[in-house]
Structures are given as structure tokens and as C-alpha cells.
Amino acid sequence: MKKLINSPEQVVPDALRGMAAAHPDLRVDHENRVVLRASGAVEGKVGLVSGGGSGHEPMHGGFVGHGMLDAACAGEVFTSPTPDQMQAATLAVSGGAGVLHIVKNYTGDVMNFEMAAELAAAEGDVEVRSVVVDDDVAVQDSLYTAGRRGVGATVLLEKIVGAAAEERRDLAACEELAKKVNGNARSMGMALTSCVVPAAGVPTFELGDDEFELGIGIHGEPGRERRRLGPLREVAEQLVEPVLQDLPAADGAPVVAFVNSMGGTPLIELYGLYAEVAAICEKAGVSIARSLVGPYITSLEMAGASVTLLRADDDLLSLWDAPVSTPGLRWGM
Structure with a gap:
């Protein structure tokens, strides 16, 4: 294993120290391993909290800032944060309008966020609601x-939802919006290689030189099945067709198309994949209104990619276009 680390035990604390040093508009609670906006809670604004295991950077800490999250909890690599971390984050961003937890559908995350919501409500009289994201069709x-x-x-x-919270939409509206986005988004991923969790020191799985794993998750877990690697257009079809089949019909509504690197796949390959995704969507009569291409939800150094399509009406597109200023996503500021 070759990694730029001091030790497996120090990977997350060292990364958080680096974030704090590199981004003065963020504040890091090192005791609880929570990334926060330096400006603190905003009175009258719904606080948005997410988090999960580390190793997916820039998600989630890199999405803390204007137009996105108010706080993000960092667990150990591929391990859920604890309820205490999530409770600390929730109380820190409460500005009197309630807090929305954005939770990826992994058993530890769901359970610990539920416990944190109960603790925050009891200790700080904070109204907390949660939305669970479950978009993977694999x-x-x-x-x-x-x-x-x-x-x-x-x-x-x-x-x-971050843009909606900046507009001062209330907690119920932010919750419904989050459910709407989740209900209209579908994803599929693939891997050319495994990743190496620092504490393990060995790849999570092995692939032959001519193989890829279809339908992987973001923790290095194997996917739906192992297949022979062919031309990019064939790989793209295997990613996009299941997404289109599962994507809710929306009377011709366009989509936001997101082509994501799992960490080790470079932009030259991602843009090639995006070209194939766009061609498949055009052939299927699905118009792309907005795009995002890059490494935004990664799995350490795994080589691979994922495709996400989101059916988006005018309100969703307007919120997508709204200004955002975070380490991982920035425009319009």
C-alpha cells in the first residue's frame, strides 16, 4: 500500500486539519470531527447537516458553505459518524428554523442520525427532520x-436544498424538496479497480485486467456483477440504460446529468463517458438541461465512474443555478 499518510489512525484528523488551514471560511470542530461554516448558525435559516464515512471527498465536508450544507460530520474511513458527532453538528447550526438531516441510505448512517435527532430535540429543543437518499438502481x-x-x-x-434554505424556505418545504429530488434521481456506478482502505492495507476486491465491476457502491463493495471490459460506448450503455428504465416519467421534463469519478478516473475519461451519456439520452428522447462532471463523491483511489440523472422542473433548475460557494462546488458568487 502506498498512500500519503502519517498513519491509518491519523488519516481523518490530518485531513480535517488541512481543511481548516486551507479554507478560512470553514471552521472545524476537531473534537467532534465536524466541518462547519465559520459564520456559524444563521438566524431564521434551516440548518442542513449531512455526513458519513470519510474517503468520499469532497463529499461531505467539501460541500459546507453558502448554498449547500451548514455542517458535515466525518466518520472514520467508510464508517458512519457517531450520534454524538451528529448531535454536536445539529446543535451548532440551529438558527431557530429547524435542522434537516440529509442521510445516505446506509444502515449505520440512518441509525446514528435518528439517535442524534432524538438527542438534539431533547437537549436543545431543536426540530429535526431527516431525508434518506436511496438513488442507486444497481x-x-x-x-x-x-x-x-x-x-x-x-x-x-x-x-x-441548500439553495432553498438560503432563500429561507421553511423546514417542511426543504424536507419535501429533498424528497422530490431523491424521488426523481437514479444512479449506477462501475469500477475498473478496487480501492485500499488505509486500515486494511489491501484492496477490497480484485479484478482481472479485462474485467470491470458493474453496480458498485461507494465503499469499495462489489457490485451487481463482473463483466468483460469493452469500448466506452458499451460501458456507458450498461450504466445509463438501467437508470433510464428506472427514472420516473415526468412529461418530457429535462434532466441534470452528473458523471462522477470514483476517485482514480481522470477527466479525459469522464468527458468521454459524458459524450456517450449525452448520445444515449438524446437517442432516448431525454433532454439534458444541466451537467456536472468531475470527482464529487469518491471512493478513495478507486478507478471507475458513476452516472446520475435527475428529472428537473423549472424550480429545481433555478435552485441548481443559484450561487454556491464551497470548497468542492462553486459558481455564481
Whole structure:
């Protein structure tokens, strides 16, 4: 294993120290491993809290800032944060309008966020609501979940609901909006290689030189099946067609198309994949209104990619276009 680390135990604390040093508009609660806006809670604004295991950067800490999250909890690599971390984050961002938890559908995340909501309500009299993201069409259940996994749609949801919170939409409206985004988004991922969790020191799984794993999750877990690697257009079809088949019909509504690197796949390959995705969508009569291409929800150094399509009406597109200023996503500021 070759990694730029001091030790497996120090990976997350060292990364958080680096975030604090690199981004003065953020504040890091090192005791609880929570990334926060330096400006603190905003009176009258719904606070948005997310989090999960580390190793998916820039998600979630890199999406803290204007137009997205108010706080993000960092667990150990591929391990859920604790309820205490989530409670600390919730209380820190409460500005009197309630707090919305954005939770990827992994068993530990769901359970710990539920416990944190109960603790925050009891200690700080904070109204907390939660939305669980479960957009992955690859598998119904996995090693980490009961039901579909939460993957690429998490990024789109945090951006769109973050913009709504900046507009001072109330807690119920933000919750319904988050459910709407989740209900209209579908994702599928693939891997060319495994990743190496620092504490393990060995790849999570092995692939032959001519193989890829279809339907992987974001924790390095294997996917739906192993297939022979062919031309990019064939791989794109295997990713996009299941997404289109599962995507809710919306009377010709366009989509936001998100092509994501799992960490080790470079932009030259991602843009090639996006070209194929766009061609498949055009052939299917699905118009793309907005796009996002890059490494936004990763799995350490895994080589691979995922495709997310979100059916988007005018309100969702307007919120997508709204200004955002975070380490991981920035425009319009």
C-alpha cells in the first residue's frame, strides 16, 4: 500500500486539519470531527447537516458553505459518524428554523442520525427532520444497506436544498424538496479497480485486467456483477440504460446529468463517458438541461465512474443555478 499518510489512525484528523488551514471560511470542530461554516448558525435559516464515512471527498465536508450544507460530520474511513458527532453538528447550526438531516441510505448512517435527532430535540429543543437518499438502481440490498444505497444524488440534493434554505424556505418545504429530488434521481456506478482502505492495507476486491465491476457502491463493495471490459460506448450503455428504465416519467421534463469519478478516473475519461451519456439520452428522447462532471463523491483511489440523472422542473433548475460557494462546488458568487 502506498498512500500519503502519517498513519491509518491519523488519516481523518490530518485531513480535517488541512481543511481548516486551507479554507478560512470553514471552521472545524476537531473534537467532534465536524466541518462547519465559520459564520456559524444563521438566524431564521434551516440548518442542513449531512455526513458519513470519510474517503468520499469532497463529499461531505467539501460541500459546507453558502448554498449547500451548514455542517458535515466525518466518520472514520467508510464508517458512519457517531450520534454524538451528529448531535454536536445539529446543535451548532440551529438558527431557530429547524435542522434537516440529509442521510445516505446506509444502515449505520440512518441509525446514528435518528439517535442524534432524538438527542438534539431533547437537549436543545431543536426540530429535526431527516431525508434518506436511496438513488442507486444497481442492487436492492447490499452489504451496507436495507434497500437501495444513497450515492450520486446526494450531491445534487445537497446543492438544490441548500439553495432553498438560503432563500429561507421553511423546514417542511426543504424536507419535501429533498424528497422530490431523491424521488426523481437514479444512479449506477462501475469500477475498473478496487480501492485500499488505509486500515486494511489491501484492496477490497480484485479484478482481472479485462474485467470491470458493474453496480458498485461507494465503499469499495462489489457490485451487481463482473463483466468483460469493452469500448466506452458499451460501458456507458450498461450504466445509463438501467437508470433510464428506472427514472420516473415526468412529461418530457429535462434532466441534470452528473458523471462522477470514483476517485482514480481522470477527466479525459469522464468527458468521454459524458459524450456517450449525452448520445444515449438524446437517442432516448431525454433532454439534458444541466451537467456536472468531475470527482464529487469518491471512493478513495478507486478507478471507475458513476452516472446520475435527475428529472428537473423549472424550480429545481433555478435552485441548481443559484450561487454556491464551497470548497468542492462553486459558481455564481
